[in-house]
Amino acid sequence: MLEPHFLLNVFPSNQFSPEEQELFIEHFVRITVKKGDFLLKEGKISSHYWFIETGIARSYAIDVDGNDISTNFYSVGDIVIDWPSFFLRNPTKENIQALTDCVCWQLDFDTFQKLFHSNEAFREQGRTTLVGSYFALKSHSIAMITDPAKDRYKKLLQERPLIAQNVSLKQLATYLGITDTSLSRIRKEIANE
Amino acid sequence: MLEPHFLLNVFPSNQFSPEEQELFIEHFVRITVKKGDFLLKEGKISSHYWFIETGIARSYAIDVDGNDISTNFYSVGDIVIDWPSFFLRNPTKENIQALTDCVCWQLDFDTFQKLFHSNEAFREQGRTTLVGSYFALKSHSIAMITDPAKDRYKKLLQERPLIAQNVSLKQLATYLGITDTSLSRIRKEIANE
DNA sequence: GGTATTTCTTGCCATAGGGCAAGATTTTAG
DNA sequence: CTAAAATCTTGCCCTATGGCAAGAAATACC
Secondary structure (H helix, E strand, O other): OOOOOOHHHHOOOOOOOHHHHHHHHHHOEEEEEOOOOEEEOOOOEOOEEEEEEEOOEEEEEEOOOOOEEEEEEEOOOOEEOOHHHHHHOOEOOEEEEEOOOEEEEEEEHHHHHHHHHHOHHHHHHHHHHHHHHHHHHHHHHHHHHHOOHHHHHHHHHHHOHHHHHHOOHHHHHHHHOOOHHHHHHHHHHHHOO | OOOOOOHHHHOOOOOOOHHHHHHHHHHOEEEEEOOOOEEEOOOOEOOEEEEEEEOOEEEEEEOOOOOEEEEEEEOOOOEEOOHHHHHHOOEOOEEEEEOOOEEEEEEEHHHHHHHHHHOHHHHHHHHHHHHHHHHHHHHHHHHHHHOOHHHHHHHHHHHOHHHHHHOOHHHHHHHHOOOHHHHHHHHHHHHOO
């Protein structure tokens, strides 16, 4: 029995016609990435984005003191994209690295533009996805102000268990805005509750 | 001598044809807002956005403990929009309030959609503006982790002096993720440098 | 112009989380 | 299978920032 194409989850039939599905799918390229490989490196202009079929990835920025700060994590079904670099055609300040071997579906900027300006449904979905990322970022950003570190970690555990359980302490900690030492203590506290 | 229309700054002639400029401008409505009035209230679905011709505004969210957290400030030339509520048609969690009397140019969702799907230049600009907001939010969010409060305040002073000098201590402080007490002390330290 | 209200400053002490370093544990790689 | 490297835990003490409350200053209002 033939598996349905992974990208049908991304372009589901309740939102896209069969013709649209076929059109979009034929423009994506399947790539595989080894653990540790980079999808994007600081200083480059991002010319692609990806949907993850299998695996986990992380984006991070390097601050003035050389510390590595996780900005996001990506797992199955997620879009992996550096929005500003991809759309503003700027050199990025972020790195995106595979934390495990990954299978991804890749689209390049020019192809994206063609689809974006020619197909209304694609356009609406693109905009919705971007706004969704914006909303997630804002929620995280507000939580950093209002919630104590332990609550932020608990939320991550609940909302993204796959991430919380498969990413190293250090990398999770910087995403939560704390040190690995503190996160270790928080885990201990939670274990004792 | 006739003043050029304010919106020509928003749709400059190096990016838009005279026909496009006229098309866009005729769809915007000029509104005035009194100090203290709300452009948007928590729970509503945002159906408009605005460009500020004169005045200052602030958006804020109320956290679980009832504290008011500033999420952004807006001054002359800025777009005032709740991206998620406007595009996802969700009830918003934010409030947007005029801090001074304001003159704004307003566009409604349906008109926006019509222009967005019919005009490529409008679409490109809309996307660029949204990505710009995303980038600003991400920068602020990373700074909250990597920079001490004093540096964050100095950056605000430098990048948005009009805001830093015209918004109350309390409202600035929550935006920076600290208390008004701490910001007061930071100001004192800076004054003594 | 004077009173009420809001905003800002400051002191005192409390606390979340950080810095460092040693040791324990787990993972990686030959 | 074993050694090296990476990751995680823990102790000790430190620092940035918070909480509260009183007084000072600025602003709004009649």
